[in-house]
Amino acid sequence: MLQLLGLSAHAETVYRASLQYPDHGVGALSQDTGLTETDVRTAFDELAALALLRPSYQYGGRLRPVSPEVGLSTLLASAEADLATRQAQVETARAEIAAIAAEHRNTRMFDNTVRLQGLDAVRTRLEELQRATEFECLSLNPGGAHRPDARSAATPLNEQALERGVVIRAVCRESFRNDSDTLAYAHWLTEHGGQMRTVPTVPIQMIIVDRRIAILPLDPADPRAGALEIQSPGIMAALCALFEQCWSTGTSFGDQPPTDDNGCTPMERTLLAIVASGDTDEAAARRLGVSLRTVRRMMSNLMERLDATSRFQAGVNATRRGWL
Structure with a gap:
């Protein structure tokens, strides 16, 4: 929980145990926390560097835990100051990004394009x-x-x-x-x-x-x-x-294209309109996104239904019958 303040999980565990048992040494704290003595000593070094352990006045050669109100509050104040500095840097970067983006847009934009x-x-x-x-x-x-x-x-x-x-x-x-x-x-x-x-x-x-x-x-x-x-x-x-x-x-999507009163689907009506405008089967296939074979099959079916012997006649008959 205190990693934001710079404490590792082991250091936090040892610090909490030291607060509870201030007279315990490395061996006792090892038993208290379930950590190895090496881990406890490493945690001691980390806590001392953070000013959460200081030399004991009572036991020579030992370290005593600094109270949370003093030690942790100092670390929190330092973290808050770092955060404020970082936030200011982020806002500065945000403004710079906006300026660069605006400059980039201005170099590319003409008449809102x-x-x-x-x-x-x-x-x-x-x-x-x-x-x-x-x-x-x-x-x-x-x-x-x-x-x-x-x-x-x-x-x-x-x-x-x-x-x-x-x-x-x-x-x-x-x-x-x-x-x-x-x-x-x-x-x-x-x-x-x-x-x-x-x-x-x-x-x-x-x-x-x-x-x-x-x-x-x-x-x-x-x-x-x-x-x-x-x-x-x-x-x-x-x-x-x-x-x-x-x-x-x-x-x-999911519905079948409806047929009109003449039994034509939207694609068939569009094909008739393309043919009536004089476009080729190849052009019709490109516009409809289907194969040339599909267009010719559809056109053959439409010519039969319109009693037409040519594509031109099919367009004329479709117009006369109100299919277009």
Whole structure:
């Protein structure tokens, strides 16, 4: 209990015994405490160095214990002084850290925008934001697979945020269900109180923290290039509206995507819209996050249901029948 004052466990035991039996020597204290005589002598040296034992006036060559009111109180006062000095040093360091962080932000910030160059800078900033999130974290995730290393890094921070009462809502592509790692993360997130919905396509990678900070990729085609941290209120309002639009059309994780009155799933309707815009099957596969074979199978089924002999005719018939 007195380690804060510099006493080892053996020294404390010997000191307490000496207070109780002030006339006992090394041999007797060894029996009193169950320690070896060597341990008792080592404790004596330690207690003498701390001024808790002093030469006895009554027994020559012996040491007497100093009363706790004097000896321990002196040590406590010294510890308190050290603590106060340490606290002052901590506050000075805190101020220096704040100054360095502010200087770092100022060198990167332009018009409420910070450039995060490279994947390491992005992940470092996301870790900072996750720890500082107060009430809500929103994300759009166009990628099909959740990388295991990214998941292992994010999971503890997400768990801490959920324990603090932070609301986590994520929108992912429907095709992520084909990836076992991402599926496992989705199960973990929803079981711990997070919310996830799926849509056929996600417009852009995006993370929004407390509706005041957004992280967007520098290059959507290359997530490793880095990101932009945006704090502009006007842009934030537009990005939050984009998220809510995607969220409102999504299917809750664990539910089957609903079919409309024409028997089309959200992914089928999206595929028809992609085809009607003139994109190729390859482009459709990339946007949906599925294989080219899957797109061609889905398109063949849709053409049969629309009585179409070509992709172009399928788009025309879908529009005429009100499928789009």
